[in-house]
Every structure is written in C-alpha cells, then in structure tokens.
Amino acid sequence: MGCSQSSAAGSSGPLTGVVPKWKSDEPMTKDDLARKREEFWDTAPYYGGNEECWAALKSAVEAPSRSAANDILLAAAITVPSGVLTESYDRLGYKYEIPLYCLKEPSNMVS
Template sequence: MGCAGSTPKVDEHGKKLKKPKPWKHTQAITPAQLSQMREEFWDTAPHYGGQKAYRISTEIWDALRAAAEAELSLAQTIVESAGIIVSNSDMTLCYDERGAKYELPKYVLSEPTNLIRDG
C-alpha cells in the first residue's frame, strides 16, 4: 500500500510478447542448418545464463525453449506460468524471479529472411 501520490509498479510479467523483427543471417542457410544451430544453442544454453547453483535455472531454460517453439499466445502463457520476466517483448532478454539473466538469439525465436526453402 502506498500513499495517494505514489505510482504503482508495472508488472513486468504482463509484458505482451511480440514476434521478433525480421533478421538476416550472415549467409543464406537451409532449414536443416537453422535447426542444427538451434539444437546447439539449447544444448549449451544453461552455460550462458541463469543461476547455475539452482535447479530453477534449468527449469527456466526449459520453459524458454517451450515458449520459443510455441505460438505467441501459448508462449505468453508459458512465460507467465514460469515466472519469467520478459524485458524485451521479442524474448531476446528475460530474467527469472531471482534476477538471473537469460539471453536468447533471434535464430531460436524466428526464421531469417534469407532461409533457403526447397522448391
């Protein structure tokens, strides 16, 4: 409860997710190459952020992966349920409730504009 003139804090959990802006990879890549890049990131992601001493870090990475691979409405539900604080609405920068930072590259969130499609 604050005084009448105080400003309420904005609930960062409520930030609405948006699709990442279009981006271009350094060179044209195939869907298989993009998939491999994503797998490599997710396999090593816990080494790049979160709180290594806490099991919650792994749970947050799992939730971030599920959200990154889901449609926006489901992704929104996932991040809210996991208590993830979304700093950038495209999910490239997030925090857990303890303040640990999680950075996601755009290539795990969307496809590049120079993706080589078959046919």
C-alpha cells in the same frame, strides 16, 4: 521482486513485441537452422541461469501460440521487458538471452 510488467494495449502476458527480421551472414537451409537452434538449446544452460527456466524458455519459443507462450512464461515467473524473448529475466533477476535465429527464420533462407 515482483513480476508485474507493462504491456501494449490489447496484450496480456510478457510477449507483446514483434520479433525483428534478421539476415544470417551466410544463407542457410532449414536443416542448417535446425542444427544451429539445437546447438543453442543444448548448450544454453551451461552459460548460467536455471535449467528449469531454460526449459520454460524453450517451451515458450516452441509454443503453438503467443497465448500458450505467455502462459508458460507467467507460470515460470519469467519477465520479458522488451516484449520479445531475445532478453528475459527470472524471478531472481538472472538475464537470459535467446538469439534471433531461435525465434525467427532469416530473411535469406534458402531451400
């Protein structure tokens, strides 16, 4: 299975899209969001997929730039058909899903 993918003009790498805005059911603080993210990353590998791919995805999410994130994803052979990390695939075709709360703060964040 190849790793070629189409990308938007002027982009290079798997990440080409804009993470959509989202609103949490209940307003949350930065600490609440940090706990929720930590819980996700701690448990994600137990739902399937490759631990190394999960580690690469977490590194890509936490990368300081889109370019760095793309480098991580390319090195791990992870494809991102939508251009946004909510859904990605490893070289064997396993699907990885990352919730929006790991990618962006909610619109109703409180101090």
